[in-house]
Structure formats: structure tokens, C-alpha cells
Amino acid sequence: MRSDVKIPLLAAMLYYITVGMAHTMIILQAEAxxxxxxxxxxxxxxxxxxxxxxxLWGYIADYYKNRKRVVIVSVSIIALLYIPQPWVGSWGxxxxxxxxxxxxxxxxxLTTLFAELEPKQRGAYLGLLQSTSGFGWGFGxxxxxxxxxxxxxxxxxxxxxxxxxxxSVLAFASAIGMISLPNTYENVKPxxxxxxxxxxxxxxxxxxxxxxxYYFFLSFAPSYFSEVMGSSKGMGYVMFASGAVHAISAPYLxxxxxxxPREKSxxxxxxxxxxxxxxxxxxxxxxxxxxxxxxxVWMLFQVSATSLVADRVSYANRARAVGxxxxxxxxxxxxxxxxxxxxxxxxxxxEIFGIGTLVIIIGLMFAFLLPKKLETID
Numbered sequence: 001m002r003s004d005v006k007i008p009l010l011a012a013m014l015y016y017i018t019v020g021m022a023h024t025m026i027i028l029q030a031e032a033x034x035x036x037x038x039x040x041x042x043x044x045x046x047x048x049x050x051x052x053x054x055x056l057w058g059y060i061a062d063y064y065k066n067r068k069r070v071v072i073v074s075v076s077i078i079a080l081l082y083i084p085q086p087w088v089g090s091w092g093x094x095x096x097x098x099x100x101x102x103x104x105x106x107x108x109x110l111t112t113l114f115a116e117l118e119p120k121q122r123g124a125y126l127g128l129l130q131s132t133s134g135f136g137w138g139f140g141x142x143x144x145x146x147x148x149x150x151x152x153x154x155x156x157x158x159x160x161x162x163x164x165x166x167x168s169v170l171a172f173a174s175a176i177g178m179i180s181l182p183n184t185y186e187n188v189k190p191x192x193x194x195x196x197x198x199x200x201x202x203x204x205x206x207x208x209x210x211x212x213x214y215y216f217f218l219s220f221a222p223s224y225f226s227e228v229m230g231s232s233k234g235m236g237y238v239m240f241a242s243g244a245v246h247a248i249s250a251p252y253l254x255x256x257x258x259x260x261p262r263e264k265s266x267x268x269x270x271x272x273x274x275x276x277x278x279x280x281x282x283x284x285x286x287x288x289x290x291x292x293x294x295x296x297v298w299m300l301f302q303v304s305a306t307s308l309v310a311d312r313v314s315y316a317n318r319a320r321a322v323g324x325x326x327x328x329x330x331x332x333x334x335x336x337x338x339x340x341x342x343x344x345x346x347x348x349x350x351e352i353f354g355i356g357t358l359v360i361i362i363g364l365m366f367a368f369l370l371p372k373k374l375e376t377i378d
Contacts, residue, residue, distance in 0.1 A: 004190055005117065005125075006180055011177025012110060013132035015075055018167040020140020020176070022082065025148065025163050026097065027222045028232065032153035034090035036220070036297015042094050043219045047334030051327040055106025058112075059324025068181050069110050074106025075178065078170030086160040110328040111302065111317045113181060115310040127254015130299040133248045139244010141222070145236020151227060163256065166171035196313045197321060202369040203266075207305060207325060208332040209363030210270055214297075215336030216356025217280050221293070224349065228286050238290055242287040242375075246296040253296065254303050262308035263370050269300040270364045276355040281350050301329075308370075 007047035015017060030042040057074070062065040081100045085093060115122050116127045152159040197204075217224075225235040257265045272295055305325055313321040336356065342354050 004180065005114075005128075007177050008181040009128060009132055010343045011174045011181075012129060013136045014170045015107070016133045017143070018079075018082070018136075018171045019142040020137035020142075020239065020243065021163060022140075023137070024141045024144040024165050024209035024222045024236075025153075025160065025167075026093065027086070027156050027220070028144075028150060028226070029086075029153050029160060030093055031223055032150075033093065033155060033159040037225075037341050038090045038094070039223065040337050040344075042090070042097055042221060043215070044334040044337030044339075044341065045094055046104070047215075047330045047337060048103045049098050049101035049334075050108075050330035051334065053102045054108045054326040054330065055105070055320065055323040057106040057109060058069070058319040058321070061106075061109055061112070061319040061323075062317060067088045068178070068378075070106045071110050071181070072175050072178050074103040074173055074376065075175040077103045078107070078119065079168050082164045082168040082171065085164050087156055089155055103332075105323070109322065110317055111306050111326075112179075112310075112322045115199070115306055115322065116315070116318065117182065119149045121255075123254040123303055124251070124259035125254070126303040126306055127250045127252070127257070127299075130254065130296075130303055131250035134243045134246020134250055134296060134299055138240040138246065141239030141243065142236040145232045145234075145239065146233065150232045151223070154207025160239065180367075196317060197324060199371065200309065200312060200321070202366045203305065203308065203327045204324065206266075206270070206363045206366040206370075207301075207328040208249055209366065210273060210301065210334040210360050211213040211332035212339075213277065213332075213356040213359030213361075213363065214273055215333040216340040216359070217277060217353050218333075219337040220344075221339055225290075227287060227294075228284075238293065241290075242293050244293045246299050249296050250299050250303075253300060257300075257303055257307060261310060262304055265300070265304040266308065266312055266370070267364065267367050268362065269297060269304055270367055272297045272300065273360050274357060277353055277360060281357050284333070284350065 025041055028041060030038045057070050061070045081096060085096055088096060110128060110131065114125045115124050147163055148159045222235055226232050229235050229238060241283045267291055276292040276295060276297060279288055305323060309321045309325050310318060340352050
């Protein structure tokens with residue numbers, strides 16, 4: 001591992017801790033303020049905004065040839081926007097999260113930078129980044145679960161204020177640490193952006209469908225596991241265990257992904273998504289649902305798909321392409337969150353998860369339509 005990425009990796013971990021904390025607190029705060037319908041909206045609407053913002057920031061990063069600055073500015077503004085969230089009502093929470101999502105699209109280009117460090121080891125370096133993501137999400141969720149009990153959520157709660165204040169401080173520290181991140185940019189001829197993006201059209205559809213289906217479950221995972229475990233602390237332990245599995249396995253799986261065709265790793269990952277969702281659909285058994293939450297499916301998809309895009313898109317257009325990939329993932333996630341939230345009044349948990357499973361199966365079909373030829377751009 002390059003020595004110049006150690007501090008940025010630590011900074012990334014701090015940022016992902018805030019993401020894990022905030023994701024858990026926002027879902028439970030929204031449910032306390034307005035019920036499950038608001039949960040779907042507060043999760044889904046900001047994700048739809050990221051659809052636009054990640055591609056927009058990708059264009060800005062490529063145009064100004066400075067992807068690092070985009071990431072640092074975005075993290076700093078996200079840190080600032082954590083501060084007012086404890087004092088607003090349900091729709092105010094939706095509004096602030098939506099503004100925050102405008103800059104979340106800039107942070108996704110952290111993956112662009114790590115994909116460019118060593119072209120022949122994209123999976124390995126993205127695996128290291130995803131390791132910080134897994135640990136950060138898990139540890140952040142655990143902190144939120146231990147810090148704030150379910151009954152303490154509500155507008156102006158001192159415990160919630162403390163939680164979001166911690167998020168803000170850690171995010172600012174993360175932005176400072178990312179200053180040492182290598183900003184790789186080479187004097188290369190611009191690629192044919194339209195042709196490159198069109199060639200990967202089936203990947204865009206696949207990413208949209210997979211994350212739409214997965215968010216039929218993930219949008220409500222904190223509240224679902226709080227019910228299953230009987231408390232927010234129990235939920236925190238489940239989230240931390242899942243994050244720990246991600247953190248430990250990510251570097252090794254990233255290296256493995258470098259050894260097999262990207263298309264193959266992508267298909268294997270989507271099949272894992274389907275298996276996990278099938279478990280949620282067929283049973284509400286505590287042990288089985290917890291075990292189904294452990295496999296690092298998000299990480300595997302992110303590493304496989306980002307590596308595939310980086311391999312096939314020219315250097316000068318890569319941030320736009322990675323931005324589009326994340327736009328598709330967030331568009332699917334946003335739609336999945338909104339739709340599943342509206343279904344909760346009429347359907348059981350298992351029925352909603354079953355619908356999500358069918359959507360992911362459609363995504364798998366498009367994965368089989370990806371061109372098999374793999375061309376390394378650099």
C-alpha cells in the first residue's frame with residue numbers, strides 16, 4: 001500500500017463513521033417525528049438528489065482537473081449541515097437532508113481517486129477504501145445505538161443534539177485529513193464520452209434495479225433490527241457486526257476481484273444480493289435475518305462496478321462515468337426507499353422484501369447483457 005494514502009484512509013473512516021451515525025439517527029428521528037411514510041421520504045428524496053449531484057460534481061471534477069478539492073469541499077459542507085438537524089420537524093429534516101445530498105454527490109468521487117491510484121490494483125485499493133466504509137458504517141451505527149435510546153428521539157432532544165454534533169466534528173476532521181489525498185490527473189487525450197457511456201448502458205440499468213430492490217429492505221434496516229433485537233442498542237450491535245465483516249473482508253475481496261473478470265464478480269455479487277433478500281422474504285427469524293445482513297454485498301458491488309467503469313472509460317472522463325454509476329445507484333436507492341415507505345401501510349415486511357427481491361432479479365438479467373470484452377484504458 002502506498003504510504004501517501006494512509007492518512008486519507010483514516011480520514012475516510014472518520015467520514016464513514018458520521019455516515020453510519022447519521023443514517024441510523026435520521027431514520028429513527030424521522031420515524032419518531034412522522035412515522036414510516038416519512039422514513040421512506042427522508043431516505044428516498046435525498047438519494048434522488050444525489051442522482052443529479054454526483055454526475056454534476058463528476059463533470060466539475062473533470063473540467064477543473066481537481067477531484068480532491070471537490071471531495072474536501074463537499075465533506076466540509078456536509079459537516080456544517082449536520083448541526084441544525086436535531087431541531088427541525090419531519091419535513092425540515094427532509095429539506096436539510098436534501099440540501100446535504102447536493103454535496104454528497106461530490107464525496108462519491110473519493111472512489112474515483114482511489115480507482116486511479118494503481119490501475120492494475122483497482123480492486124485492492126477500492127477494497128481498502130470500502131474497508132474504512134464498512135467499519136465506519138458499523139461503528140457509527142453502534143455509537144448511535146448506544147448513545148440514543150429509541151424513546152429519546154424527537155425534535156430538540158439533547159441526546160440527538162449530541163449525536164449530530166459528534167457527526168459534525170468528525171466530518172470536519174475528515175475534511176482536514178483528506179488534504180493529503182493524492183490528486184491524480186494526467187495530460188491525456190479526452191475520450192469519446194458519449195460512446196463510452198453508451199457502451200455501459202446495461203450497467204447503468206443494472207445498478208439502478210439492484211439498489212432499488214435492496215432499499216426495499218435497507219431503508220428500514222435500523223428500525224427493523226431495533227424491533228427484531230428489542231432495542232436500539234441491539235440494532236447497533238447488528239450494524240457494527242455487519243460493518244466489521246465488511247471491514248475485515250474488503251481488502252481480501254478487493255484483491256480477489258482484481259484476479260477475475262469484472263463482469264463475473266458483478267454477477268456473483270448480485271446473486272448474493274438476491275440470496276440475502278430471499279432470506280428476509282421467507283422468514284422473520286432473528287438469527288437468519290441477522291446472518292443475511294452480514295455479507296458485504298454493497299461493498300462487492302461498489303468495488304466490482306467502479307473497477308469495471310474505470311477499466312473501460314478514458315482517464316479524462318472517468319469522474320463523470322463514476323458519477324453516473326453512483327447516480328444510477330442512488331436513483332435506484334431513492335426510488336426503492338420512497339416506494340417501500342408507501343407500501344408499509346398495506347403490506348407485511350416479508351411481502352415488501354419479496355417485491356425488492358424481484359426487482360434485483362431484473363437487475364441481474366441486465367448484468368448478463370454486459371459486453372464481455374475487457375479493455376484496460378490505462
